[in-house]
Amino acid sequence: MTADLWTQYLPGLALILSIFTIGVASPGPATLMIMGTAMSRGRPSAVALSLGVVTGSMFWGCFAAFGFVAAIKASAELFTAMKLAGGCYLLYLAFKSWRSAMAREKPQQVQAMQPVSIRRCFVQGLLIHLTNPKAPLVWLATLSVGMGNTAPLPLLMLTVLLCAFMAMIVFVGYAFLFSTMAASRFYMSFRRPFDAVLGFLFGAAAIKILTARIA
Template identity: 40%
Template sequence: MDQLSIYLPGILLAYSIFIVGVASPGPNILAIIGTSMSVDRKSGISLALGVALGSLTWGILAASGLSAILSKYASALLFIKIAGGIYLLWLAYKSFKSAASAHDLDVKKLGQEDQSPLRYAISGYTIQMTNPKAALAWIATISLGLQPGSPLWVAAAIVLGIFILSTAVHTLYAIAFSTSFMVSAYSRARRYIQTTLGVFFSAAGLKLLTDRN
């Protein structure tokens, strides 16, 4: 119980960073939205599941790599936090820039209507695994949740928890954006959403850059 109280805030913070991150559409989200809008809901969900599996793969790679580094070089956490903080501030800049833009979502469908669900899932996995921003996002997320000397279960809780969240959130994107109402509602609220995301990313980035614990 004592260990849980020590590490739980970091785990919850990592979850929060992920949830806010997926609220800011990147290539994977835009592909899910575009496919759900232009093809159908089933294809969008298949694509979403592939993206979630790719997120799990990146999470395992990031967690195992950072855990191995920290087990030998605890001081390396400082450099990891600096890299993660800079990335989060870059996300904040992108969010504020998007909020100031007059353009709506630039989406596109992925593949053809006659593709199988497996093909869409493979496409989603490929998009996530070939996106370097996904790796940077995981580094920032893991560095917020891990501390020097953290037991293995902390990294496992972060990775598995975010995989569950990734599956749920990406699937919800596919379901929601297969309806014209949600597309219209998001377009109206886009600037407010992006401004809020910019504030959150700024705060998280500054926390990483100023935290020396």
């Protein structure tokens, strides 16, 4: 890319990175799930979940950069199918959190012995983004506002990669921060109310997705 292109699009790139970083750092289904996993399952599981979330976000970012989001906006059936899948998955996560909140608290030693699949955690993080029908539309809006409709594809892909790098720093940072012994002790002390709140937030996110419409 030429120096003129950098000069033209650098302010938009900085704007996208700033907004994106604030967005991923703010509380949401993905960040709350990473925090909960880090406190209850440990650092490796939380990092795997974080990488799954970032991978899902990158997929939709590339999808938007290549212009395939127009197919979703043009197809009400496809958008509805994605909406149902995303809503049902979040309701499933809400059910799991509520069930955990109602269960009797287990000793920390017993909980630590429960087998955890790193691959399963990665897939869970991946599904959070892949089943969110608003994710590609948000990416499309973000790239359009920051880059405009004339930005070259290599610049759009670079923007997606930089956003993914920032998301990895934030999410993996949360995984490390909330997997400390102090965070684990806090979770064991307030596990039931924490899981109840998490279930409520997952349920609210599910309702928001199920009632969403194409802008």
